[in-house]
Amino acid sequence: MFLKKLTIRPHISSTKLIVLTALFWMAFANFSLFGALLKDYPLNGDNALFLAIITFGFTSVIILILSLFCFKGTIKPVLISLLIGTAMAAYFMDTYNVLIDDMMISTTLETDTKEALDLISPSMFVYLLLLGVFPALFVLRAEITFRPFLREVTTRVLLNGALVSVFLVLIFMQSAIAASFFREHKSIRYYANPTSYIYGIGKQGRNAWRKLQGETPLVRIAEDAYIPETDRQRELVILVVGETARADRFSLNGYQKPTNPLLEKQNVVSFSNVQSCATLTAISVPCMFSRNGVDDFDVKKARNEENILDILARVNAKVLWRDNNSSSKGVADRVLYEDYRDPTNNPICDIECRDVGMLVGLQEFIDGQPNGDIIIVLHQMGNHGPAYYKRYPKEFEVFTPACQTNELGNCSSIELDNAYDNAILYTDYFLNNVIELLKNNTDEFETLMLYVGDHGESLGEGGLYLHGMPNFLAPRAQRHVPMIVWAGTEFDGITVDSLRAKKDMALTHDYLFHTLLGLMEVQTAAYDQEFDFLKK
DSSP states (O other), X not given: OHHHHHTOOOEEEHHHHHHHHHHHHHHHSOHHHHHHHHHHSOSSTTTHHHHXXXXXXXXXXXXXXXXXXXXXXXXXXXXXXXXXXXXXXXXXXXXXXXXXXXXXXXXXXXXXXXXXXXXXXXXXXXXXXXXXXXXXXXXXXXEEEOOOHHHHHHHHHHHHHHHHHHHHHHHHHTHHHHHHHHHHOGGGGGGOTTHHHHHHHHHHHHHHHHHHTOOOOOBOOOXXXXXXXXOOSOEEEEEEEESSOOGGGOGGGTOSSOOOTTGGGTTEEEEEEXXXXXXXXXXXXXXXXXXXXXXXXXXXXXTTBOOHHHHHHHTXXXXXXXXXXXXXXXTTTTSEEEEOSSTTTOSOBSSSXXXXXXXXXXXXXXXXXXXXXXXXXXXXXXXXXXXXXGSSOGXXXXXXXXXXXXXXXXXXXXXXXXXXXXXXXXXXXXXXHHHHHHHTTTTTSEEEEEEEESOOOXXXXXXXXXXXXXXXXXXXXXXXXXXXXXXXXXXXXXXXXXXXXXXXXXXXXXXXXXXXXXXXXXXXXTOOGXXXXXXX
């Protein structure tokens, strides 16, 4: 009997299938959307009708989109692909309260296999089966009927025209509350599934198409840059780019747990009021190294423009980028780059390759540069989520009990905090090792370590997890990043006392470009001392 049922091929018209699919998504794949709506418009007598109208409007938009693309030769591949994609989007939005916009799509495309595996969980498969695979099998087996082409088009035009007309009439009836909604709550559209990620894919596809039309010539900047002959003391700067680190989880900044026991014994200064360029590595990292600040930064333009590392390489500084993360996001495309995510280069690996492995052989590299200044960038794995428990060796599991899963909602806030804080503790160990390496070179160089986080992280506050919210929506936890400086005793007049006097000043990633020019004593009209926080 069961086998007989499997052979049944349901008959359904194309229009009915499109409408049922839209209703299915609104009912089961948009919990995040309704959560955002109910947060601002609680379900009561005053708001009930308006919420129903907005739901009707979003449903109508989905029907319109499907009507444009679902015809006889396309309906099955389009619906099956969207069912799987919408199921995955629903999982990540419901589980971590992230938004799937164009930059999140870009980040997903750049995610490596190891990072992707950290996101897999039993709950994801439940979402995938119930919202994706099972309905996709229904579509696959269905006998879908179509009217003659002109009648099919006419029917869809009439259907969508009626939906739009009804929506406009209803929204006019609620014009007072609607005006406020569309003016003050535009961000809610980012929660709509699948329209938000469809729009994001469209933007990424447009960018890819433009790229195929031909490479944009690299824009050179600061072509007047030079290091004066009077600078005879060599500089050795190690810039550590942190990953997903929250400033408020560093005991150097007053956090109650001792997450920085080693750094607290070094003469470091922690800057307590630093804001990131964005909440995604794919934006923040190139923005950090760009001459353009957060207000003017465009990630697409940045890929075709030189950055601070290009300038330093042009004035004959030796530049090295070692990466234990997914990539340099284009920043190190034209300088020496070494991948430390693999045991081939990184000798310190267990369940994953460790940040401290990037220091192995680094002294030999320094010794092999007989002339010129040296700048080394170390891009951490740091606190990359959601599998925080993987970001540190077991001997660093000091704060217990620690969350041992990537399904963060299944852990208590204490367990989640402990796992995250253990990863900060490991960063403390890593940075301490960086400082000790620099100390071994103070006789030959002016030495300095600068640690800057790329973005922060939400750990369940307000139901938010991970990061990636648009800047105008992002909570402070996703943009408040750590920045720590250690300087050798002879580095260009920089002292611990002078640094501590500035530790609470408001800073952003915009300062890094100019500060690095100042540290390496590069002369150029592109340098602005007002944005060199070490000399401001």
